[in-house]
C-alpha cells in the first residue's frame with residue numbers, strides 16, 4: 001500500500017529515519033529502483049527556523065551535497081523538488097542502516113573492523129575536502145552503510161564551502177555535536193581541520209564504544225586530564241589502544257590545529273597502509289556476510305546480570321549543544337505523526353504471522369539469544385550484509401507478555417531513568433514518546449512502539465528520532481535489563 005503526494009514522482013513506502021526537520025522514507029520509482037527520500041514539512045521548518053534561515057540551509061545542503069557526488073563513500077544525491085507543502089531530497093538508499101547502531105557501547109568493534117571503516121571514512125572526507133567542502137557535523141548519526149556494508153557519509157545540513165578556485169577562507173559558526181566537535185569551533189577555524197578532529201573522535205568511539213570526553217570546548221573533565229597529560233594519555237581506556245591506533249588518534253586530536261595530522265598523513269599512516277581485512281583493492285568490502293557477522297557477534301545484552309545503576313547513564317541536565325539549536329516545543333517534537341502523517345501508510349493490525357519463522361530470521365534476537373550459533377546459522381544462508389545487519393534499528397525485542405503489562409513495566413523502568421514521557425494509542429499500536437539527556441548531556445529522543453503481531457506476540461521497537469546511536473543503545477540496554485527475562489524473549493523456542 002503506497003501513498004502519493006502532489007508532484008512527487010515515486011511511490012512512498014515506510015519511514016526509515018527521522019531528523020529534527022525531516023521524515024526519511026523509502027521510495028521507489030516505476031522501475032522499482034529504491035531511494036531514500038528526505039521529506040521536509042515546509043510549514044513546520046518555517047515555524048521552527050524562520051523562512052529565510054531554513055531556505056538558506058536547504059539550498060546550501062543541496063548545493064554542497066551535489067558538489068560531492070561521485071565518491072563511493074558518500075551518499076549519492078539524486079534530485080530535489082517541492083510542492084506547496086513539502087520539500088523533498090532524493091538520495092541513494094543506505095540499506096545497511098546506521099553503522100553505530102551495530103556497535104556495542106563501551107566495547108566497540110575489533111581493530112580490523114575499525115581499520116576498514118576508518119579507511120572508508122577518511123577516503124570520503126578526503127574527497128569532500130578536495131571539493132573544498134567541510135562536513136562540520138561528523139558524528140555517528142551521519143555514518144550510514146550500504147547493502148554490502150560499505151560506509152556512506154550523509155547529512156550535508158551543516159556543510160560549508162571553505163575553499164574555492166584555489167582560495168580558502170576560515171569559517172566561524174560554532175556547529176557540531178559537543179563530544180565530536182573540535183576545541184577551536186567557537187572561534188574562527190579551518191573547516192578541514194575540524195573534520196579531522198571529529199574523525200579522530202569517531203575512530204576512538206569505533207574502538208572503545210564511547211567518546212573520550214563530553215566536550216573539548218572548555219578545559220574540563222576528561223579533556224582537561226588529556227591536556228594535562230600533554231595529549232599523550234596513558235590511562236584507561238587509552239592504554240587499551242594498539243600503538244598504531246594510538247598514534248593515529250592522538251595525531252588527529254592535537255588541540256593546536258596546525259599540529260593536527262593532515263588527511264594525507266593519516267591515509268599514509270602504517271596503521272592504514274598495512275593489509276586491511278575485509279577490503280578489496282578498490283576499497284570496497286570484500287566479504288559483506290563475514291563483516292556483518294563480526295559486528296553482530298559483538299552485540300550482547302545479558303539479562304542474567306543484575307542491572308547497573310540506571311541513573312548513572314541517563315539523567316536530566318542542562319543541555320549544552322554547540323549546534324545552533326532551534327527552539328522546538330515538546331508538542332512539536334512529539335507530534336511527528338501530525339506533521340508527517342500525510343505520508344504515512346495505515347498501520348497493519350494483528351497481522352497473522354508465524355512467530356517462530358519471523359524470529360528465526362530476525363538478527364535483532366541474537367543480542368539476547370541463548371541459542372549458540374544463531375548468527376552463524378543466518379550467515380550460512382545470507383548473501384548480503386543487510387540480511388544479517390538490517391537497516392532497521394537493532395534496538396527492539398519480542399515479548400509474549402500482554403501489551404498492557406509491558407507498558408506498565410516500561411513506565412516503571414522509565415520512571416527510574418527520569419525520562420520524560422508521553423503516550424499515544426492508535427489501532428494495533430501504542431507509542432511511548434521519550435526524551436532524555438544522555439551522559440554527555442546531549443538530547444536523546446524517540447519513541448517506543450508496541451505492535452501486536454498476532455499469536456500473542458508483541459514487537460517492542462525503540463525508534464530513535466534524534467541523538468547519538470551509541471547512547472540510544474545504552475538507553476535501550478538499561479530499559480531491557482530492567483524489564484528482564486519475564487518480558488524480553490531471549491530465545492526462539494521460549
Ligand SMILES: Nc1ncnc2c1ncn2[C@@H]1O[C@H](COP(=O)(O)OP(=O)(O)OP(=O)(O)O)[C@@H](O)[C@H]1O
Nearest residue numbers: 017018019020021022024036091092093094155157
Ligand atoms: N540515504 C539514507 N538511507 C537510509 N537511511 C537514511 C538516509 N538518510 C537518512 N537516513 C536515516 O534518517 C535519519 C535522519 O536523516 P538526516 O540526519 O539526514 O536528517 P536531518 O533532518 O538532517 O537530521 P538532523 O536532525 O541531524 O538535522 C538518519 O539518521 C538515518 O537513520
